Amino acid sequence: MLRFECPAVRIRRRTDLVKGTDTWARIGEGVNYVGKCHNMNCIARKGQVSIEMHFGTHRPNEVYNFGQIYCPACRQPFKPDRFIFKMCSAKIDFCIKGERPDSLLLSESEPMKARKFGQAGLMAVYTHLIIQVDEPGVHPNCDELDSLPMYRKSLLQRKASKLLSSDSFGSLATRLTTDSVQGGMDPEEILYIQDSIANRFQCGRKVVDTMKGLRHGALNVFTDIPPIRVFEWRGQVHTEDNR
Known part of the structure; x- marks a missing residue:
C-alpha cells in the first residue's frame, strides 16, 4: 500500500479568492495544487505557485511521483501543501494512515470565493486519496463539520x-x-x-x-x-x- 504526503484535507475553510496577476500563482476553475517553489533561482520562489488541474479524477500521489507537479515559472518539481477548489464541486475519497477510509463533499459556485484545503507546512500521510472534480452542484455541499477548531492544547x-x-x-x-x-x-x-x-x-x-x-x-x-x-x-x- 503506497503511503504519501499531501495537504491535510481535514483542515479547510472558505476563503476570498484574490485574483493573481502572476501566471505561476493563477487559480483556475476546478482543483489547483498550490505550494512554494524551493528553487533559489526561480522568480516565483518568494510567493506561492500553483498548477491548474481543472476537472476530472485526480490522484495527487501519482502525479507527484511521476514528476508532473512542477513550478510554472521554472519547471522544477514542488510538493503541494494546499488544494484550492474554485467554481466546482468535488468528492474527496481519502484514508489517512492509521485511520479508516472517509470521504467529503463540497461545492463552490461564487466566482470570488474558493475552498482551501490544507495549511502551509502541515502535511498528512495518506494511504489513499482520490479527488473527483465536476461542475458546481454535481456533488452536494456536506463539509460544514468535517473539521472543527479545538480550543485546547493538542496532546499526543x-x-x-x-x-x-x-x-x-x-x-x-x-x-x-x-x-x-x-x-x-x-x-x-x-x-x-x-x-x-x-x-x-x-x-x-x-x-x-x-x-x-x-x-x-x-x-x-x-x-x-x-x-x-x-x-x-x-x-x-x-x-x-x-x-
Whole structure:
C-alpha cells in the first residue's frame, strides 16, 4: 500500500479568492495544487505557485511521483501543501494512515470565493486519496463539520492510550461516575487530545447528523449518546473521544 504526503484535507475553510496577476500563482476553475517553489533561482520562489488541474479524477500521489507537479515559472518539481477548489464541486475519497477510509463533499459556485484545503507546512500521510472534480452542484455541499477548531492544547494520542490502560484511569472513572450522579462534569473542564476530527463516528454516523438529532429532539443525550472516555494527566482531565 503506497503511503504519501499531501495537504491535510481535514483542515479547510472558505476563503476570498484574490485574483493573481502572476501566471505561476493563477487559480483556475476546478482543483489547483498550490505550494512554494524551493528553487533559489526561480522568480516565483518568494510567493506561492500553483498548477491548474481543472476537472476530472485526480490522484495527487501519482502525479507527484511521476514528476508532473512542477513550478510554472521554472519547471522544477514542488510538493503541494494546499488544494484550492474554485467554481466546482468535488468528492474527496481519502484514508489517512492509521485511520479508516472517509470521504467529503463540497461545492463552490461564487466566482470570488474558493475552498482551501490544507495549511502551509502541515502535511498528512495518506494511504489513499482520490479527488473527483465536476461542475458546481454535481456533488452536494456536506463539509460544514468535517473539521472543527479545538480550543485546547493538542496532546499526543499515544499518551491517551497509555494512560487509559493505567490504574489512574480506573480511579478517575470511579470518581467521575460518582460525580455524574451529582450532575456530571462541566465539558469546559475536559481537554481534547486532537486539533481536528473526522466528519463521521466509527459507527458511520455523521457528526452533523448527530448534532441535528440532538438539536431537534430526535436523539437523547442520556440514552442515545454513549459517555466519553476520560483520563487524568498532569492534574487535568482529557478525553480520548474527541468527536
